Amino acid sequence: MSNDVIFLSELIAEHARSAPERPAILIDDRHIGYGELDVLVDRAAASLRRDGAGRGDRMAICAATSAEYLIAFLGALRNGMAAVPLPVAAAVGQLDRMIRDSGPTHLLIGAPCPAELIAGLKDSDIRVITLSPDLPGEAWAHWIAAEGGQGQPFPRPDADTEFNLIYSSGTTGAPKGIVHSHRFRAGVYSQAQLLGFDSDAVMLISTPLYSNTTLTAVFPTLAAGGTLLLMEKFDAELFLKLSERHRVTHAMLVPVQFRRILARPDFDSFDLRDYRMKYVTSAYLAAEEKRAILDRWPGGLIEFYGLTEGGGSTLLFAHDHPSKLHTVGYPVPGHDVRLIGEDGKEVAAGEVGEVVGRSASSMTHYHGRPDLTEAARWVGPDGAPYFRTGDLARFDADGFLVICGRKKDMIISGGFNIYPSDLETVLLGHEQVADVAVVAVPSTRWGETPVAFVIAVSPGVDADAIRDWANDRLGRMQRIHALVLTDELPRNALGKVLKAQLSEHFVTMHGTA
Structure with missing residues (x-):
């Protein structure tokens, strides 16, 4: 196997030697420099090796965002293992299946991971480490090795060694375990300069650490020697306050977060002048919304697809x-x-x-x-x-x-292909439409027909009037059968609309079109 990549663990060690005091992680009032981070990663790796885990093994993590989450993840990598970040919002049964499917030697848990999950794993040999006194397992502070206890150097991985196993969102069926190698990750963070990451970057992380969306911002920041400012849970007001207080330069956000931030009436009162770049991915962001971000928020905007x-x-x-x-x-x-x-x-x-x-x-x-x-x-x-x-x-x-x-979301009506994004773009042009999702519902006449679910800007709007307005601007075969006003659209943790739920809801309430 070829070792033609620069490994993240080695980059962190290099930053620790060259700039040990430079902040690597900020969360709440905690400040961890690169020197301290490197030592903590060594201690986590040494603990895993002490327990008999090593190359080819995996460490699963089910917890909210914290410094320990990242230390455990990086410690597993340094010990030649792969990390398995688990979605904390998943049901206990789903989490149990993911853990058994991935076969980790260790599981790090913390709130809001459900305690019931551990009870279901009693028949396994998984060593459970906990970040919360309310959850069963060995406390992190007792488990992690003392400083200087790492012993022999850790083995260098190969480029094609497994880096992480991430489970898909499951919006299109049962979650699938996606295997990424060190080569894959290096291909992402090697683009750091192109994407505007450097050692002066202060990256505000407000999406969960189990998401690949988040990791595509976390690892390039660490690879470049920048600073990660972590939020345990997203809140639009707190996001803006942290941006101002820490003079944030970069942020990775999903579209629904941009919408909530820009919708705040006090948005323009915050000093965001230090922003150099924002990044958006994971779901559709309309052209008008991108324009608003560019007009109102200092710095550039890069969209990942x-x-x-x-x-x-x-x-x-x-x-x-x-x-x-x-x-x-x-x-x-x-x-x-x-x-x-x-x-x-x-x-x-x-x-x-x-x-x-x-x-x-x-x-x-x-x-x-x-x-x-x-x-x-x-x-x-x-x-x-x-x-x-x-x-x-x-x-x-x-x-x-x-x-x-999405191919699965395409509406085939009377043999004609209708792309929901085309209809959603038209509807977003109406002054009373704040957000929209167009889905396919069964039709006895056409096979399928489009139905729009709309969040209105203000109450009391006429749904039929909005539908008619849109239909006047759409082609004959694109016309919307019905428009349903709703207070919210069902989304997964990263803001992707669960369109199958909307279609099922319409059929349950109204039958076929």
């Missing part, structure tokens, strides 16, 4: 391309992104097709599911494997990618 599984990704430097805000940018350097049709062949220029891609930043495989791994691959004319995203898109004349929606 890609999946946890990796493959081909794109970047939109929104501040450099104000006329392309309806797109998700162009392929990242070194990423090959193509579009294929139902016949498995590349589509003609300008046509809509499924996004496939390949790069060094591609998952290794789905853990324990060779069938799903194979189903996710598309083989190009040259025999090279690409990853299928399930997203539908087209390239514009300048090579910018325009997302049309």
Whole structure:
């Protein structure tokens, strides 16, 4: 195996030697410099080795954001292990299946991880370490080795050694274990300079650490020697106060967070002049919303498009391309992104097709599911494997990618393909529409037909009037069957709308269209 990557653990050790006092992690009133972080990572790694764990083993983590969470994650890597960050909001049964599927030697738990999870694991040999006195397990402070107890140097991993096992959100079915290698991660943080990360960066992290979205900001920051400012839980007001107090320069946010922050009437009163870059990913952000961010929030805006599984990704430097805000940018350097049709062949220029891609930043495989791994691959004319995203898109004349929606979300009405994002873009142009999701519902006449769920700007609006306004601006086959006003849209932890729930809700309440 090749070791042609720079390993994150080695970069942290290098920062510890060159700038030990430079802050690596800030959370609440706690300040951890790179020198202290390196020692703590060594102690966590030594504890894992003392317990008999090593290369090829895994450490699972189910806890809220904390410094210990990151120390455990990095300690596992330094000991040649992989980390398994678990979604704390998942049901106990789901968490139990993920843990048994991944087979960790250790489990770090903390609030809000449910205590019932531990009771269900009594028949396992997993060593449980706890960050909370209210949860069973060995206390972190007692478990972690004393300073200087690491003994022999830790073995250097290979580039293709497993880095982490991340479970998908499960919005399209049962969660799947996505395996990333050190090569994959290096492919992300090696782009740090391109994305504006450096040792002066203060990155505000407000999304959960189990999410790949979060990790794509955490690791480049640490790789560059910057500072991570951690929020245990997102709150728009606190986010703005922390940004002002710590002179934050960077933040990774999902669209729903941007909306909540910009919706605050006091937003313009906060001093955000130190911001150099914001990043957005994980869900659709309308062109009008990107424009508002650029107009009202200092610094640039970069939109990431890609999946946890990796493959081909794109970047939109929104501040450099104000006329392309309806797109998700162009392929990242070194990423090959193509579009294929139902016949498995590349589509003609300008046509809509499924996004496939390949790069060094591609998952290794789905853990324990060779069938799903194979189903996710598309083989190009040259025999090279690409990853299928399930997203539908087209390239514009300048090579910018325009997302049309998820393949599974496409509405086929009377044999005509309707892309929900087209309808959502029109509806967001109405002054009374704050947010919207368009879904397919069964139709006895058309097979499927579009229904819109709308969050209104103010109460008392006429749903039929908004629908008619939109239909006047849509093509004949795109017209919306019904528009439902709602107070909120169901979302997962990263703000992705759970469209299947909306469709099921409509059918339950109204039957087929």
